[in-house]
Amino acid sequence: MLIYIAKRLVRMIVSIFVVSLITFILLQMAPGNFADIARIQSGAGELSPAQSQEAINQFQMRYGEDISPPEQYLKFMWGAIRWDFGPSYKYPNLTVQEIIARAFPVSASLALISVGIAVLISIPLGVFAAVRQNTIGDYGSMFVLTAGRAIPNYLIALFLILLFSRTLGWLPTSGWPGFKQAIMPVASLTVGSIAILSRYIRSSMLETLRQEYITAARAKGGGFSAVVFKHALRNSLIPFITIVGPYLATLMTGTVFIESIFRIPGLGLYFAQAASSRDMPLLMGSTIFLAVILMSMNLLVDLIYRVLDPRIGFDTTGQR
Amino acid sequence: MAAPLLEVENLRTEFARGESTIHAVDGLSYSLEPGEAVAIVGESGSGKSVSVRSLLRLIPRHGRITSGSARFDGKDLLAMKEPELRHIRGNQIAFVFQDAMTAMNPTLTLEKQLTEHIIWHELAGKSEARQRAIDAMTSVGLDQPEVRLKQYPFQLSGGMRQRAMIASALVSRPKLLIADEPTTALDVTLQRQILDILKERKRDGMSIILITHDLGVARYFCDRVIVMYAGRAVERGPMRDLLESPGHPYTTGLLESTLEIGAGKDRLQPIPGNPPNMATLPPGCPFAPRCPLAEERCRVEPQSLIPIGPDRDVACWKVSEGATLHASGRS
Amino acid sequence: MAVAATSPGEIQEVEKAQSQMARAVRRFRRNKLAVASLIFIMLLVLAAIFAPLIAPYGIEDTDYAAARVGTGSPGHLLGTDTIGRDIFSRLIFSLRTALIIAIGAETIAMALAIVVGLTAGYLGGRTDQFLMAITDILFVFPSYLLIIILVTVFGRSEVTIFVAIGISSWVGTARLVRAEVLRLRVREFVEAGRAMGAGGVTISMRYILPNAVGPLLVSLSFGIPGAIIAEAGLALLGLGVQPPTPSWGSMIQEGTQWVLVSPHMLLWPTGLFAITMLAFTWMGDGLRDAFDPQE
Numbered sequence: 014m015l016i017y018i019a020k021r022l023v024r025m026i027v028s029i030f031v032v033s034l035i036t037f038i039l040l041q042m043a044p045g046n047f048a049d050i051a052r053i054q055s056g057a058g059e060l061s062p063a064q065s066q067e068a069i070n071q072f073q074m075r076y077g078e079d080i081s082p083p084e085q086y087l088k089f090m091w092g093a094i095r096w097d098f099g100p101s102y103k104y105p106n107l108t109v110q111e112i113i114a115r116a117f118p119v120s121a122s123l124a125l126i127s128v129g130i131a132v133l134i135s136i137p138l139g140v141f142a143a144v145r146q147n148t149i150g151d152y153g154s155m156f157v158l159t160a161g162r163a164i165p166n167y168l169i170a171l172f173l174i175l176l177f178s179r180t181l182g183w184l185p186t187s188g189w190p191g192f193k194q195a196i197m198p199v200a201s202l203t204v205g206s207i208a209i210l211s212r213y214i215r216s217s218m219l220e221t222l223r224q225e226y227i228t229a230a231r232a233k234g235g236g237f238s239a240v241v242f243k244h245a246l247r248n249s250l251i252p253f254i255t256i257v258g259p260y261l262a263t264l265m266t267g268t269v270f271i272e273s274i275f276r277i278p279g280l281g282l283y284f285a286q287a288a289s290s291r292d293m294p295l296l297m298g299s300t301i302f303l304a305v306i307l308m309s310m311n312l313l314v315d316l317i318y319r320v321l322d323p324r325i326g327f328d329t330t331g332q333r
Numbered sequence: 334m335a336a337p338l339l340e341v342e343n344l345r346t347e348f349a350r351g352e353s354t355i356h357a358v359d360g361l362s363y364s365l366e367p368g369e370a371v372a373i374v375g376e377s378g379s380g381k382s383v384s385v386r387s388l389l390r391l392i393p394r395h396g397r398i399t400s401g402s403a404r405f406d407g408k409d410l411l412a413m414k415e416p417e418l419r420h421i422r423g424n425q426i427a428f429v430f431q432d433a434m435t436a437m438n439p440t441l442t443l444e445k446q447l448t449e450h451i452i453w454h455e456l457a458g459k460s461e462a463r464q465r466a467i468d469a470m471t472s473v474g475l476d477q478p479e480v481r482l483k484q485y486p487f488q489l490s491g492g493m494r495q496r497a498m499i500a501s502a503l504v505s506r507p508k509l510l511i512a513d514e515p516t517t518a519l520d521v522t523l524q525r526q527i528l529d530i531l532k533e534r535k536r537d538g539m540s541i542i543l544i545t546h547d548l549g550v551a552r553y554f555c556d557r558v559i560v561m562y563a564g565r566a567v568e569r570g571p572m573r574d575l576l577e578s579p580g581h582p583y584t585t586g587l588l589e590s591t592l593e594i595g596a597g598k599d600r601l602q603p604i605p606g607n608p609p610n611m612a613t614l615p616p617g618c619p620f621a622p623r624c625p626l627a628e629e630r631c632r633v634e635p636q637s638l639i640p641i642g643p644d645r646d647v648a649c650w651k652v653s654e655g656a657t658l659h660a661s662g663r664s
Numbered sequence: 665m666a667v668a669a670t671s672p673g674e675i676q677e678v679e680k681a682q683s684q685m686a687r688a689v690r691r692f693r694r695n696k697l698a699v700a701s702l703i704f705i706m707l708l709v710l711a712a713i714f715a716p717l718i719a720p721y722g723i724e725d726t727d728y729a730a731a732r733v734g735t736g737s738p739g740h741l742l743g744t745d746t747i748g749r750d751i752f753s754r755l756i757f758s759l760r761t762a763l764i765i766a767i768g769a770e771t772i773a774m775a776l777a778i779v780v781g782l783t784a785g786y787l788g789g790r791t792d793q794f795l796m797a798i799t800d801i802l803f804v805f806p807s808y809l810l811i812i813i814l815v816t817v818f819g820r821s822e823v824t825i826f827v828a829i830g831i832s833s834w835v836g837t838a839r840l841v842r843a844e845v846l847r848l849r850v851r852e853f854v855e856a857g858r859a860m861g862a863g864g865v866t867i868s869m870r871y872i873l874p875n876a877v878g879p880l881l882v883s884l885s886f887g888i889p890g891a892i893i894a895e896a897g898l899a900l901l902g903l904g905v906q907p908p909t910p911s912w913g914s915m916i917q918e919g920t921q922w923v924l925v926s927p928h929m930l931l932w933p934t935g936l937f938a939i940t941m942l943a944f945t946w947m948g949d950g951l952r953d954a955f956d957p958q959e
Contacts, residue, residue, distance in 0.1 A: 028800065028801045028804055031801050032801060032804065032805055035805075036813060039813055039814065039817050040813065040817065042817050042818075043816060043817040146394075159942065159945055159946070159949075160938070160942065162945060163889070163938075163941040163942045163944070163945035164937075164938050164941050164942070165893040165896070165897065165941070167896075167897060167900060168896075168916075168934055168937060168938060168941075171916065171919075171920060171923075171930060171934050172934060172938070174920070174923055175923060175927060175930060175931065175934075178923070178924065179923050179924055179927050180927075186923075186924075224435065225430060225432070225435040225436045226435065226436055226437055226438045226439075228391055228430075228436075229428070229430055229436040229437070230438070231391055231422070232389060232391055232422055232423060232427075232428040232430075233422060233423030233427075233428075233449070233450035233453070233501075234419045234420060234421070234422040234423035234424055234450050234453055234454055235419075235423075235449075235450070235453065236416075236419060236453070239449070239453065243449075244438055244441075247440065248438065248439075248440055251440065263806070266806035266808075266809070267806065267807075267808055269808055269812075269897075269901065270897050270900055270901070273900055273901055274900065274920065284809060284812065285812060285901045285902075285903075288812045288813065288815075288816040288903070289816065289902065289903070291816075296813065299809075300805075300806075300809055300813070303806050303809065304804050304805060304806065307804045307806060308804050311804075322440060324439055324440075324485070324487050
């Protein structure tokens with residue numbers, strides 16, 4: 014098992030370097046470096062001249078104007094390995110890692126709460142649809158959920174705002190943290206998640222229920238609860254984990270629209286801002302960080318799956 | 334004579350397929366005495382498997398049992414409420430499947446799978462159930478039962494898995510064991526071992542219904558045979574009589590095409606023609622297209638079972654009037 | 665290298681592919697919802713094509729006197745925005761922009777996916793491993809982040825946007841194509857083709873691709889709404905298509921800012937968006953069920 018983990022970690026590290034390299038090269042090609050933008054922004058009143066000059070100084074101190082791009086890259090990566098991405102351009106008194114440490118938990122908790130609620134609802138819903146296959150219950154619930162699949166989360170968010178803020182006036186349209194503030198953002202993400210996850214449970218259950226060992230369990234006198242839950246659902250949940258894990262990771266790294274609409278200070282929002290202000294360290298740092306999160310989540314899920322399913326070992330020739 | 338353990342009368346099971354209906358079991362009747370072993374023999378598609386699954390109401394969703402009765406110990410399995418039937422499954426009637434690899438849950442230990450039904454039916458507590466499982470495993474020749482209990486199906490060899498499945502059926506000490514092609518997936522040596530286990534159980538008083546396409550397997554320990562074709566019984570009778578002088582041309586054909594070690598045949602004769610298309614059965618005798626004795630009357634008039642002896646009947650008017658199909662295929 | 669003669673096996677396979685297609689079409693037609701969605705989408709496409717003829721106003725026709733008037737106001741079926749531009753007209757032109765971007769993005773994505781998938785699947789070995797390594801890496805790149813970076817770097821024109829979207833979404837389909845190639849590569853008709861001297865490209869194009877049409881079509885029908893969603897999302901972040909080109913996303917963005925006061929500015933763009941997405945999903949599901957029914 015340890016060899017397997019080691020191999021995967023090596024692949025991860027290589028991937029991270031490639032991702033960071035691609036990002037770096039792309040950003041180098043961006044028109045206007047930070048200093049120019051900062052000057053423009055200070056002209057437009059977004060940053061005080063003092064602030065922008067400070068940032069430019071930091072930039073020059075850290076990288077020097079005449080350090081070539083490859084050296085810049087290596088210097089940056091050397092710091093990155095030690096969890097030091099340097100100060101952000103836009104917020105020079107904060108280091109990038111501080112921003113990430115502050116902002117990522119926000120995005121992560123948003124995603125976690127949504128997926129958590131979604132899983133709790135999806136499993137019973139999916140089982141229900143599978144057991145009542147081709148009946149009104151099945152068609153009805155799956156039909157209603159189509160909206161959750163088809164419509165992107167930010168659109169759901171906007172509909173919710175239309176309904177609950179504009180028409181009913183019950184909920185605020187921005188702010189974080191706070192229970193009332195969190196309802197709509199979480200709901201926007203949860204609806205889509207339920208649609209996708211319950212569909213998955215349904216088809217996974219349908220496939221499992223077709224297996225001969227389910228008939229065998231019934232032939233032994235198994236009742237609904239034993240057959241559906243102890244045999245079918247149990248076996249369907251194992252592959253379900255391989256879906257939820259990456260889904261959660263994707264959601265954690267994809268909350269940018271919801272954060273933007275509801276003005277939630279998560280990493281996605283900072284990233285979007287960083288893009289328009291060419292905040293290189295923040296862009297690089299967050300891209301690397303989020304890629305690491307995605308990869309780690311995939312690895313974690315893979316390991317859990319191998320532990321849970323007794324049939325799968327840790328042989329890397331593994332298909333599965 | 335004691336009352337039969339199982340009495341099946343006019344069982345009909347249908348499957349809807351698109352526009353047409355498939356009569357997988359089309360009026361099957363037979364009875365089984367306690368301690369008796371009956372073989373239901375036929376090609377794949379003959380309905381033999383569906384017929385026994387219908388007894389326990391374990392047919393797939395798109396199937397319907399449309400008529401008939403199956404009295405087990407006096408109560409009709411097809412008419413009783415589901416909770417009552419559930420109490421009989423895995424308890425008084427046990428089912429052994431063809432392929433133990435797919436019939437066992439790959440993520441549960443043997444212990445769980447061999448004892449769960451004992452607990453469901455409240456036949457014993459957890460530790461007694463475990464002991465029963467160990468005894469059953471020993472009786473089918475599985476070594477190191479305590480160790481095996483903690484293992485998963487994939488860790489066992491094919492033969493051991495099949496034995497484990499039989500052990501699972503035996504743990505509840507059923508009155509009737511239904512074995513659906515229990516040896517088809519195994520090689521010849523293993524076949525023999527599995528059949529020996531079943532033979533022993535029969536000797537101890539358990540009734541058995543054996544489903545197979547291989548008459549050689551059937552004759553191993555079965556007292557009586559029912560030959561099925563296209564969903565119907567075409568011949569019924571004691572095993573020895575049937576083998577010595579088969580009645581129905583299909584039975585003769587089956588015998589001819591069965592490899593029996595040491596029987597001294599010079600060559601196998603496959604039955605000419607193709608298995609019937611169950612969606613488009615011709616009127617009259619379903620075997621007529623492939624039957625060397627077939628006449629116009631055969632193709633038009635549906636055949637029902639006609640007694641030709643004290644305990645034998647055949648669904649062929651020609652045979653009932655004395656025609657026989659000799660081993661070489663000539664009449 | 666052109667292969668002139670056709671073997672009986674090949675003819676069989678072509679016929680089989682054609683009858684598979686016919687069966688799939690029949691199954692699709694039975695799905696009323698999918699057919700209705702297809703018709704709706706075709707109407708949308710027509711509306712987009714004939715936008716200048718349908719829209720009562722131009723996209724830049726402002727009317728300060730009639731700023732932010734609501735639904736059903738005289739002359740403005742769906743109301744106007746902050747500087748008096750007709751929402752209905754802008755919506756139709758946004759539809760056009762969205763479809764252009766979506767089709768462009770999907771073309772790029774499909775092309776990349778087919779080329780990479782075919783090459784990896786057919787050539788196998790090192791090439792396959794290398795290409796799969798690339799796809800693995802791209803897979804872990806959080807996709808919206810890649811699009812944001814690309815648009816930031818290369819600007820906000822329609823072309824750069826759809827190129828960015830295309831680049832970030834081809835990976836999944838490439839894997840699909842590769843799987844199909846692997847599956848079909850070992851079939852006899854491919855062997856027969858090779859025996860007759862057909863080269864890799866010919867085999868790919870003539871034998872393998874036609875069989876992969878189903879999954880590709882499904883991928884396309886889900887890819888288009890995905891691209892529209894991506895573009896609209898970009899607009900929400902301020903990175904969408906540059907004005908004055910109207911975009912769905914920017915209309916939604918403006919509408920959001922005025923939601924408490926003039927909800928019609930948000931309602932109509934989001935409403936049409938939602939219905940369009942539903943139509944694509946129903947159609948996509950219909951296609952998927954048509955090619956891969958699971959009774």
